[in-house]
Amino acid sequence: MTRITSVSLRRVLDSRGNPTVEADVLTESGGFGRGAAPSGASTGEYEAIELPASESIAKAREHAVPRLEGVYAGDQRAVDNALRGADGTDDFSAIGANSAVAISMAAAKAAADVLGAPLYQHLGGAFRGENFPIPLGNVVGGGEHAKEATHIQEFLAAPVGAPSVSEAVFANAAVHAAVADVLDERGVPAAKGDEGAWAPPISDAEAFEVVDEAVDRVEEEVGFEIRFGLDMAAAELFDDDAEAYVYGDETKSADEQIEYVAGLVDEYDLAYVEDPLDENDYEAFAELTDRVGDRTLICGDDLFVTNVERLQDGIDAGAANSILIKPNQIGTLSDAFDAVELAARNGYETVISHRSGETEDTTIAHLAVATDAGYIKTGTVGGERTAKLNELVRIADDAV
Ligand SMILES: O=C(O)[C@@H](CO)OP(=O)(O)O
């Protein structure tokens, strides 16, 4: 029933207006699935390779599509193995991880369609967990996502005490709105960055004050605990030649960076810190985790790139205590599931994540529920972000 009869690929717009790959998968019994690849701006050095959309489509049409016809979409490993076999490299540099992930997601949806099950149920199976992820909502940002704003890439609201997904999602939107009020009161103009977060021309120190104040206001209003966290995207701050983290005119050594982040965790009771150190510095990650890992999540994004080998290195070194999962960093859903499983077996928390360049695709909302992830990072406002958040609200409605 789920035997694939056709795979078609096209170029569509992503949220930055760049071309990205969309895949449609059809099965012999009429099942249909559509998936679209997201795209990063602050990409990790070790990510699978995204090719220009047209090139990736041409290569995938030539090498992958013929291999996929006849494969069972319900057998996700077979689909993803066919993609790996068609590509023949470790990093999808032959057909592009953008085509690979779009097809992988489209096949999963086509199978769910045939089976008459929601995607989270198909992917998670009968024994999936009962938990719903806490959404981490980007409310202030800069770095590679907005020039002339903060050095730290993302300040993320974390509604850890929300009684439901819906209340969590609305709390993050309220923090986003409260940030606008606080900035306005301070006379700071603010445009928005790539993910819809406010991108004010203020220092990181002032951004901490603004977000702290906004979170306090909303916490009082809603009556449950809201904390906040960061994606420092420190690989983007790290200058290899200077061997230092560069914050405008200021630099910090690795030791100073550890000291700085540990201080922030305590001062602001941070719930979450992603990529606080360079993607090649497992040792510094381990040191920071040792210092503050009992009271906050230290998450590896560029560090692990959803790759089980890099995650295993991290586990061996004691680096971080959580992993960001981005299917397009590794190229297939099977690979993303393997990373989630390895993380879970070793007590690492998982955070399923969007990219800064996104589409209306909602797969990651289903993936988060299917894998029982503790968190999902998928923005706060803006259509390509609310597509996932609203899907999560629908799943929560549907699943009870
Ligand atoms: O660094 C990140 O975590 C992501 C998403 O927020 O950004 P990008 O997609 O640009 O890598």
Ligand SMILES: [Mg+2]
């Ligand atoms: Mg990141």
